Amino acid sequence: VAARGCGGVWRRAWRRGAGGPVPAPRGQRAVTCNAKGGAVPAGKSGLAPWVPVVGLEIHAQISSNSKLFSGSQVQFAAPPNALVSFFDASLPGTLPVLNRRCVEAAVMTGLALNCSINKKSLFDRKHYFYADLPAGYQITQQRVPIAVNGSLSYSLCIDNKMSQIVTKTVRIKQIQLEQDSGKSLHDDTRSQTLIDLNRAGVGLMEVVMEPDMCCGEEAAAAVRELQLILQTLGSSQAVMAEGQLRVDANISVHRPGEPYGVRTEVKNINSLRFLAKAVDYEIQRQIEELENGGTILNETRAFDSKLGCTVPMRDKEGKQDYRFMPEPNLPPLILYDAKSLPANMNHQQVVNIDWIHERLPDLPSVKRAKLVEQYGILPEHSFTLLNEDGLAEFFENVVKQTQMKPKKVIGWILNDLLSYLKQHSLTVKESPVSSFVLADLLNLLEKKDISSAAAKQVLAELWKGEGKTPLEIVKEKKLELIQDQKELEQICQAVIDGRENEVMMMVLR
Amino acid sequence: QEVTVDMLDHLEQLALVDFRDAEGVARLQKAIQFADQLHEVNTDGVEPMDSVLEDRCLYLREDDVTEGNCTKELLKNAREKVEEYFVAPPGNIPLPKLEERETFLQGF
Numbered sequence: 001v002a003a004r005g006c007g008g009v010w011r012r013a014w015r016r017g018a019g020g021p022v023p024a025p026r027g028q029r030a031v032t033c034n035a036k037g038g039a040v041p042a043g044k045s046g047l048a049p050w051v052p053v054v055g056l057e058i059h060a061q062i063s064s065n066s067k068l069f070s071g072s073q074v075q076f077a078a079p080p081n082a083l084v085s086f087f088d089a090s091l092p093g094t095l096p097v098l099n100r101r102c103v104e105a106a107v108m109t110g111l112a113l114n115c116s117i118n119k120k121s122l123f124d125r126k127h128y129f130y131a132d133l134p135a136g137y138q139i140t141q142q143r144v145p146i147a148v149n150g151s152l153s154y155s156l157c158i159d160n161k162m163s164q165i166v167t168k169t170v171r172i173k174q175i176q177l178e179q180d181s182g183k184s185l186h187d188d189t190r191s192q193t194l195i196d197l198n199r200a201g202v203g204l205m206e207v208v209m210e211p212d213m214c215c216g217e218e219a220a221a222a223v224r225e226l227q228l229i230l231q232t233l234g235s236s237q238a239v240m241a242e243g244q245l246r247v248d249a250n251i252s253v254h255r256p257g258e259p260y261g262v263r264t265e266v267k268n269i270n271s272l273r274f275l276a277k278a279v280d281y282e283i284q285r286q287i288e289e290l291e292n293g294g295t296i297l298n299e300t301r302a303f304d305s306k307l308g309c310t311v312p313m314r315d316k317e318g319k320q321d322y323r324f325m326p327e328p329n330l331p332p333l334i335l336y337d338a339k340s341l342p343a344n345m346n347h348q349q350v351v352n353i354d355w356i357h358e359r360l361p362d363l364p365s366v367k368r369a370k371l372v373e374q375y376g377i378l379p380e381h382s383f384t385l386l387n388e389d390g391l392a393e394f395f396e397n398v399v400k401q402t403q404m405k406p407k408k409v410i411g412w413i414l415n416d417l418l419s420y421l422k423q424h425s426l427t428v429k430e431s432p433v434s435s436f437v438l439a440d441l442l443n444l445l446e447k448k449d450i451s452s453a454a455a456k457q458v459l460a461e462l463w464k465g466e467g468k469t470p471l472e473i474v475k476e477k478k479l480e481l482i483q484d485q486k487e488l489e490q491i492c493q494a495v496i497d498g499r500e501n502e503v504m505m506m507v508l509r
Numbered sequence: 510q511e512v513t514v515d516m517l518d519h520l521e522q523l524a525l526v527d528f529r530d531a532e533g534v535a536r537l538q539k540a541i542q543f544a545d546q547l548h549e550v551n552t553d554g555v556e557p558m559d560s561v562l563e564d565r566c567l568y569l570r571e572d573d574v575t576e577g578n579c580t581k582e583l584l585k586n587a588r589e590k591v592e593e594y595f596v597a598p599p600g601n602i603p604l605p606k607l608e609e610r611e612t613f614l615q616g617f
Binding site (some may be wrong): 064065066070071072073079080081082083084085086087089091097098099100101102103122127129130131184185186187188191192193194195196197321323326328329330331332333334348349351 | 519523525560563564565569570571572574576577578579583584591593594595596597598599600601
């Protein structure tokens with residue numbers, strides 16, 4: 001641990017605004033990052049500043065029809081306990097049966113994150129008592145998970161300007177398959193908890209990210225990229241608001257060159273924004289605590305979004321002993337590739353890693369690169385296009401239907417279309433202006449039938465969604481550009497005649 | 510290896526088991542001694558087996574919805590229910606500390 005602390009500092013210490021990661025030479029102050037763009041202050045002691053260390057455990061709900069070990073349905077909103085089988089309710093005599101789709105989802109995700117896929121992985125039981133875990137244990141993969149040793153590249157913009165993009169990498173320790181628990185609804189007035197097992201047994205992929213991040217912004221950016229990857233693969237819909245993507249952060253601070261500090265775990269983070277806030281708050285809290293001579297407890301804390309701070313979670317039971325043991329009802333999970341594929345096996349019983357690899361869709365980073373190459377747009381444009389669901393397709397559709405160069409079209413997409421959608425909280429799919437209509441408008445502009453200013457006026461009119469075509473609006477508001485030379489001369493002459501004196505002053509100056 | 514009060518207390522907390530009396534603890538002690546015989550076998554270089562199913566094929570199920578929709582039947586098992594929810598206490602009720610609970614271990 002001590003050895004890692006040293007190497008890690010110089011990798012993480014970078015000066016903001018200098019254009020990228022800058023390793024601070026030994027003996028000088030290592031400036032550590034902070035979401036607001038400044039250095040983490042040295043504190044009263046005047047000693048070297050703190051190095052924050054952030055690791056993440058992310059649970060992504062697998063997008064499948066049925067649960068990980070049973071045939072009950074996976075669905076977000078449903079009457080309580082309607083989507084529960086006897087196995088999910090942990091009735092005696094029931095056994096787990098593994099869902100092939102969940103295995104494929106985990107393999108896809110592992111491959112997309114550059115992991116080694118373990119051809120043999122094992123299932124274990126993790127024991128603890130809680131009302132929403134009817135069996136008293138969760139089936140997970142503690143000893144040998146399905147995928148290990150991957151990496152995720154994500155990007156940050158320096159100084160919140162899109163113009164300077166830095167690429168960072170976080171190591172993926174492992175991905176494991178495990179069961180979700182049911183839901184507890186706390187009824188404090190009646191001093192009871194209501195249990196809904198609809199979610200109990202739903203398949204999860206736990207993605208463990210090594211503590212390679214150093215602030216809230218990095219954590220949020222990494223999770224955002226993971227979210228986009230999962231959505232592109234279709235292995236998880238990864239909507240945080242619906243609990244399909246849950247993030248727990250492990251945070252500690254230490255002085256440069258010293259071993260890692262005691263870490264706390266922060267839970268109950270419901271959005272990317274809150275993730276960044278929670279991480280930054282906890283880093284600050286730990287620094288202040290330590291600088292005031294206090295100590296950090298190895299505890300679990302919850303993020304209170306209203307107060308914007310982390311608070312200790314009710315931990316009446318002390319340190320948990322999960323008593324891991326192999327799941328006796330499940331043999332090892334064996335995966336195959338083209339080489340190891342058995343000759344006579346039922347193909348429904350076979351998960352072929354190579355077959356899945358060949359069918360992986362373009363990941364977001366590849367899509368962005370293709371957009372930049374194909375259309376000549378800037379890298380930061382490609383980020384915005386992919387960041388908004390459906391925007392890249394919209395852009396490409398407009399480009400297909402107009403003669404205007406993509407480099408010009410992108411301005412209309414990002415500045416006009418996107419800002420309008422944001423103002424009215426609409427998704428791209430809900431846009432009152434379709435790609436066809438926008439292309440139509442841009443064609444008028446390209447043919448010089450109207451001016452740029454006029455086009456903006458037409459667009460403003462089109463937002464009303466009254467079904468008029470751009471041409472109709474142009475004619476209605478008489479926005480056509482006058483091309484006739486004679487007519488232009490007449491207008492200019494009229495202006496000069498009317499204001500002869502002022503024109504003379506302008507000419508003589 | 511002696512079985513200590515702390516160890517027994519820890520087990521009672523984790524597994525919610527009640528050793529009940531001296532005979533129960535003695536039985537536990539004998540069980541541990543019995544299992545300790547395994548240490549007499551030299552297992553150097555031998556891959557541990559943790560399941561007799563280790564060379565069986567793990568059956569993979571198709572992703573079809575085949576179960577569920579039996580709320581009424583499931584709730585029949587519930588001592589208390591509220592509108593199709595199971596009712597549980599507000600949180601885990603931890604076993605009281607050794608000094609505070611009525612267990613044979615007190616006098617152990």
